Amino acid sequence: MATRAGVNKRRISQVMTNVNDIPSLSFMEDLFGEEFPEAFGTGEMKKRKTILDLPAELLAIICEELSRPDIKRLRLANTYMARNVDLRIDRVFISPNRANLQCLRKIMDHPRYRLDVLEVVWDDAQLDEYPDLESFCKAIEADEKDQRRETEKMLKELILFNCEDRGQYMAHEHDGYFDEDGKLTEMASEILLRYDNQSARHVIGRHAGAVSVDESYERYQELYEEEQEAMERGYDAAALRHVLESCPKLERIVLTSEVWRPWHLQPVYHTPFHRSLPPGFRKPSVWPWLGYRPHSTSSQTAHRNDTMSRKIQDPKASLPHEFRGYSTIISSLLTAPNPTISDFIIYTGHEAIGISHQLFAAPNLDLTNTMLMARSIPLKRLQLTLNSHGSHLERNNTAHYLRSPHLHAFLSALTHLEHLDLAPNCSTRRSDVPDVIDTVFGPGISIPAALLPRLKTFALRNALLSASSLLSLLTPQTSSQHITLDNIRFSDGAFPDFARSLWMHYDRHVDVSRPVYELVVCERWGRKTRLCEEFCAWLYAGEIGDESVFGEGVGWVMDDRDERVCVGKGEWVRRMGWVG
Template structure:
């Protein structure tokens, strides 16, 4: 009997399972569970290693320590295929305003030394937690015992101070440079301001977020300018030094990656993602106003790298409507995208909102603007005629005309396997979702293809009660697919989703069409029914299963 057999014999019932069954079980475990299992006996320690294909980096000290430890490990470093940079920075003095009549609960615990803005955030987050507890065991357990505002603020202040020290010394930049040299199998880099998710439901479980004490309520930072619903602000300003500082993480990552690729052309990097997870933010579109800036040069280097295949781009477009959409008309965005000649997966998400002056008084002598001022033909932005290997195309939250979308879809290559057309704002008298999916069915020829060659279609629309934190949306993909390829009915009503009413209330579609999703909560899914029905169901429904971690 070998030492391995002896170890397996002492590992209990789990170790006696057939190897194939045991391997399937172990593959389903999270790293935290594997870590505990490896500590139970030498057999599991020898046969099952931690999965560390994904690493996190940020200005937070804990993330940097873990990142460097893996980079220095001769076995684990070879597993790393993805780096996620958390660009949410803590702010020590939030500028928050609320009405003088706003009635806030005063008895929230010890507040000595805690600024008023932090107390306000504490109350708001506590209310959010209380609403989430009935639905989420994870939230309920994390906030079973709340830290007082004074205790919470001490933790927050320490995190902020650590970030400031890191930024002053560029420790995160040095760690990234070192890691790129130590991770020969790296394929994907993500920059995200959304890691902290919602209280108790982080989007990415970074080492820093994992290390936070239970019961800690703190500001859920986003890092980048965030547009609220029905607002065109904050404005995307000229791309100068002060603006670049707001996107320190993105600028740092793109600069270091581009330099690495120039010096290491054999790199396997093939995928860059700006992951906002439907938060209404992104990198500033003003990057593309002028070709003579280092960020465009760096992005050109990344996209033209041999083997580069996937780009997820999120753009902040605050108040572009009053600047004639200069960032999209400059041609620099198209020129940059044309560098990715072998791209297979592309997504563009913006935070463009409904523009009030789509309709204007034509009798006003001072009003000579053409409604076309807000319309940008899609083929003037996306060089699809050069993307011969494209398998997925996604466009979210953009101003469109139905006929232009159809013409664009007809131009996509035959390699296309999936398409997303979500949160569109249609120009006046230029179609709506009802006519769009109708013409897709009639004109694209996709319906006549073999089922395995029919492109998968994703369509999501805003709902009237959507929240910035929750990112609630309605997914009508199944209904659109049924209408396109089978005998289903058009899930939209005529004039639905046009510019007059860009936000789709649930009641505007027949009940049963679509399902409500929350971008920050994969366990959340509700049918499209009346608000009254949902509230009554929420009161009597059993607690859902615990959500799996995102990392």
């Protein structure tokens, strides 16, 4: 009916209304009465009409503007709403555990919900084995120490930027926020309650309802055994194949490491698995993809070093088991009939980790499947991040995986690619990975020249390269609309020299696109400075000799792991100077 009548939101600005009208039936009649006269009635019948008399098509249009939680509340409040208003499910989660797989099965069995799925998220954070309670306790203690540090940082920022009587609170150090058992003090709870956002409430609830380590260990063992069985039997791989076959609108696959991170006061993804955990459950952090872990044992460190530095000698061998998720996704895409995927995302939340560098270092089964996937699926968007730990250096101080022809061949095969986000992670100052060895990134070796004019967006992260090679990478991008340079270091000069060369390029070539540039400089303690509007204004309309764009107070200071924490650089400098 809505399609037949051509109903859309075109008249919302033409109908006179006020806050008391919405969502009244008279307001809805003004919007849709012409197309649906039977829904509103006339005379005495009109007085008895309610919003529940609206056809399902109109209810669906109304609910497009509601959040998912609000739609759930509507469905619970009224049986008619439950029958006629669908949940909005455009994302599903897959991981080897019962909660995620059962929820996915219900969605796949529903006659309508599976038809609206646009994205599948594969959680690749496998649980670690803890053979006894003592090892579990040590991991919990290390994690909770980190969580207290994150909570303390959050408290100090709340005091610094939100409390008028900050002097009273800033006098307190760590002991003022936590008691001897590691629980929040009354003062800390008062600060969090005053701020009253979801993260603050989550911290208070976690401290108030934590269960014993013994109970948590018992439940964790059940989850670990459940996960091992699911991987052994391939339940998660079968679920992915079912999604690829059953969801006609599916266009995006996300492989992520970020579901279980300890520094997030709230999970990045609210998965059914997380929602199924008992209140107060205490779990050790998971460190996927053999990334740096701050409290690793000697055996964990040795395993990481040995696994990541080992060369794959057999072309039929796969990547190490820790990268099972990537292997499963690529092989599943090859067997899916007519896959509709256009976006392939490896999401690491700005952590300098990713799929092992071994993927592109030498021929292997996963590389073969990756090349077949690139030739058979018309990907338009790729976010590729690599774990460089253990890579072997060659001439010119360049890692082997960056000098081999395989990465270049892979990108060349993506003939429909328009959006590329590449993190070779060959250099980093990010606080999470202190042991990365600087290796020079040569764009001409890794990125095909034919790809550059086709790109609409481009991002390069955590790389060390020469200013001239970066210019040769950016200037051919004549169609780019947005370019991100995140944590880029130069081997042959300073950033202002590179910026002036870029300014001269756009000054000479007036007929090329003027992309929005976003520059990110990583600082200490997990902070970063973002420079965008000010830099673009100087780049396209400023004077080349104007040095103010590189000044101390320009840009925004952000938390590298939570970009909602964002303060103007000038305000940040002023406040931090006041604290000192």
